[in-house]
Amino acid sequence: xxxxxxxxxxxLWFSYPGRSAVLHGISLQVPEGAFWAxxxxxxxxxxxxxxxxxxxxxxxxxxxxxxxxxxxxxxxPGWLRLKVGYIPQQLGLVRGLTAxxxxxxxxxxxxxxxxxxxxxxxxxxxxxxxxYLALLGIGQKAREKAYRLSGGERQRVAIARTLLQGPRxxxxxxxxxxxDLPRAVQILTTLRELGQRQRxxxxxxxxxxxxxxxxxxxxLVLKDGNLVYQGPAxxxxxxxxxxxxx
Amino acid sequence: xxxxxxxxLTLLGLLAVSLAQLGFFDVVRLERGARNLxxxxxxxxxxxLGILPLAGKALMETLQMAFVGTALGFLLALPLGILGTRIxxxxxxxxxxxxxxxxxxxxxxxxxxxxxxxxVGLGPLAGTLALAAYTVGYLGKLxxxxxxxxxxxxxxxxxxxxxxxxHLARFVLWPESANSVLSQLLFMLEYNIRVSSILGFVGxxxxxxxxxxxxxxxxxxxxxxxxxxxxxxxxxMDLVSAWLRRRYLLGT
Numbered sequence: 001x002x003x004x005x006x007x008x009x010x011x012l013w014f015s016y017p018g019r020s021a022v023l024h025g026i027s028l029q030v031p032e033g034a035f036w037a038x039x040x041x042x043x044x045x046x047x048x049x050x051x052x053x054x055x056x057x058x059x060x061x062x063x064x065x066x067x068x069x070x071x072x073x074x075x076x077p078g079w080l081r082l083k084v085g086y087i088p089q090q091l092g093l094v095r096g097l098t099a100x101x102x103x104x105x106x107x108x109x110x111x112x113x114x115x116x117x118x119x120x121x122x123x124x125x126x127x128x129x130x131x132y133l134a135l136l137g138i139g140q141k142a143r144e145k146a147y148r149l150s151g152g153e154r155q156r157v158a159i160a161r162t163l164l165q166g167p168r169x170x171x172x173x174x175x176x177x178x179x180d181l182p183r184a185v186q187i188l189t190t191l192r193e194l195g196q197r198q199r200x201x202x203x204x205x206x207x208x209x210x211x212x213x214x215x216x217x218x219x220l221v222l223k224d225g226n227l228v229y230q231g232p233a234x235x236x237x238x239x240x241x242x243x244x245x246x
Numbered sequence: 247x248x249x250x251x252x253x254x255l256t257l258l259g260l261l262a263v264s265l266a267q268l269g270f271f272d273v274v275r276l277e278r279g280a281r282n283l284x285x286x287x288x289x290x291x292x293x294x295l296g297i298l299p300l301a302g303k304a305l306m307e308t309l310q311m312a313f314v315g316t317a318l319g320f321l322l323a324l325p326l327g328i329l330g331t332r333i334x335x336x337x338x339x340x341x342x343x344x345x346x347x348x349x350x351x352x353x354x355x356x357x358x359x360x361x362x363x364x365x366v367g368l369g370p371l372a373g374t375l376a377l378a379a380y381t382v383g384y385l386g387k388l389x390x391x392x393x394x395x396x397x398x399x400x401x402x403x404x405x406x407x408x409x410x411x412x413h414l415a416r417f418v419l420w421p422e423s424a425n426s427v428l429s430q431l432l433f434m435l436e437y438n439i440r441v442s443s444i445l446g447f448v449g450x451x452x453x454x455x456x457x458x459x460x461x462x463x464x465x466x467x468x469x470x471x472x473x474x475x476x477x478x479x480x481x482x483m484d485l486v487s488a489w490l491r492r493r494y495l496l497g498t
Contacts, residue, residue: 056402082408092403096421105417109408117416158403165407 003031005065006169006201007053012062014045014052022048023059024225032168035192035202037212037233039241040222046205047089047173049222053203054086054171067168082109085167087175089205091158093146099157100142103129106164125164132160135190137183151178156187163194172204181210188215209238221245290470297468301453301475307370308452309479311445312438315374319381320431326382327389328415333398335411344390351383355441359450370451377438377445388430392423429495432487439483443476 007030014023022045030036040046051057053064055076064071069080076084093102107125108116115121121129133139136156141149146157155175162170176184192215195202206212212219216233221244229236229244269275329335329343353361358376366372396419404418420427446454453472460469 054406078408081406084406086403086406088399088403090397090399092397092400094400094404094418094421096424097417101417105404105409105413106407108404108410108413108417117412161403161407 003033004068005029006032006034006067007203008063008065009053010063012049012052012059012064014048014057014059022225023052025062026222026225026227028220028227030201030203032201033196033199034218035195035216036218036220037204037206037216038220038222039206039209039236041245044222045225046222050086050171050173050203050205054084055081056086082165083168085162085165085170087158087162087170087172089173089175091154091175093154093157093161095147096145098143098145099133099138099149099153100126100129102146102157103133103160103164106161106166109165129160129164132163133157135194136160136187152176152180152183155179159187159191167200169201169203172202174205174207176211177207181208184208184211185214188212209236209241286466289464289466290473292467293470293474294465294467295471297456297471298475300456301472304446304453304456304472305475305479308442308454309439311370311374311377311452312435312442315377315442316381316431316435316438318374318378319434320385322378322382323385323389324427326386327393328419330386330390331393331415331419333394333396333401334414334419344387347383347386347390349383350379351387353379353383355380356444356448359445360448363449368449368451373442373445373450373452376450377442380441381434381438385430385434389423389427392426392430393419396422425495429491432490432495436483436487440480443479 007028010027012023012026013021015021026049038046038049048057052059053066055064055066055071058072058074066076066080066084069077071080075081094105097105101119104116104121104125107121107129111122111125130139130142133142133156136159138149138153138156141153141157144153146154149157155178159172159175162172176187179187188211191202194200209219212233214234219229219231219233219236220227221229221236221241223245265271326343326347330340330347332340335343355376358379359373362372362375362379366375393415400418400422401414404414409417442452442454443457444454446452446456447458449455453476457469457472460466460472
């Protein structure tokens with residue numbers, strides 16, 4: 001079966017002003033419904049690649065297409081922005097809002113009216129937000145303020161917010177790093193099932209290979225801005241990752 | 247070492263010259279001043295408590311001026327602070343907004359009072375508007391700074407979910423900086439209560455008007471009563487605001 005490509009990039013080069021290149025001609029083609037994990041040591045360019053793909057950074061050279069639409073790096077057009085979810089490493093949660101309120105922010109693109117300025121969101125959005133929190137195992141924390149949540153709970157709130165946005169593609173940067181291994185695997189499995197049902201494409205940066213063995217379909221390894229490995233996730237062991245990175 | 251000594255000596259020299267020019271070495275005058283101060287203080291005791299009802303009424307007016315002035319100023323400062331936020335608006339909006347706020351802030355509240363007495367006439371309305379104007383200038387700048395200090399990654403994440411500017415202001419800027427915003431509002435209220443007691447000197451209403459009258463008519467015992475009343479007011483305000491801070495603003 002041939003699935004359409006949702007994320008395509010070709011010969012991507014990026015450097016921050018006055019410094020040497022962080023990305024050296026990266027090319028990728030991610031099919032719809034894929035669940036891809038990118039590994040690599042800190043400073044390998046994982047976050048930069050993620051931000052370029054999500055349209056937050058403008059690469060100096062190369063071409064990016066999301067859902068068949070060319071991205072020029074000057075931000076995404078409104079309709080496409082809603083179709084692309086991005087979970088930053090620092091999560092970007094509003095500390096003074098509750099978990100549920102933070103999740104509901106994901107629905108603002110659909111509900112731009114005055115009503116929700118007063119904090120009143122449509123009932124069906126509130127229900128879906130609660131469902132996502134429950135799906136990720138933190139339904140009982142809905143009324144807790146974000147600053148009172150643990151690191152792992154915050155990460156799940158950020159995931160729920162992105163899911164409520166209703167994207168077709170999700171880019172996630174080290175978004176399960178504060179969860180213990182079994183919990184991380186459980187969350188990723190949940191996301192994978194959800195992704196397959198909704199034909200969602202996931203591209204994520206991770207640092208533990210074990211996390212993805214059972215769940216991811218492709219594993220990629222970045223080293224010094226070069227794509228040095230791409231293959232089935234179950235074939236990439238920690239030992240092999242270390243060999244690649246040496 | 248010798249250079250530092252030179253700097254120190256120069257500063258001391260400047261201080262001495264300034265003191266002399268300001269009249270601090272005029273012994274005759276200082277001695278006369280000390281005697282006057284003693285006489286003035288003696289004239290203030292015992293305070294004339296007969297004017298307490300009048301002082302109470304004037305105090306209420308002062309409090310109302312400060313309360314309404316602060317509230318009006320806050321209501322204007324908040325949107326101006328948002329419009330002056332660089333992470334939310336382009337330069338064509340931010341720069342004129344910040345210039346406007348800076349312009350308002352340049353004029354001290356007493357001068358605002360003088361100007362507004364000319365515009366709306368004598369009385370507490372002029373004083374209230376003067377306090378509101380100063381509050382806009384002060385809070386408008388601070389609020390823009392607070393909002394600009396919000397973590398851009400949070401803005402980016404919520405903007406990515408499709409939020410418009412008004413949503414970002416409501417759901418990110420406000421909850422992220424509410425503590426500082428309210429804390430400064432409280433400070434502004436305290437400040438306005440102190441200032442509003444002087445605005446009467448230029449005919450802008452409040453207890454200051456009576457202070458001005460009693461100073462000029464040499465009724466120091468009555469003036470003393472007003473000073474005691476103001477002292478109690480400031481003390482009370484400090485206690486109330488300390489309680490409010492403890493209750494609502496700490497530990498969140």
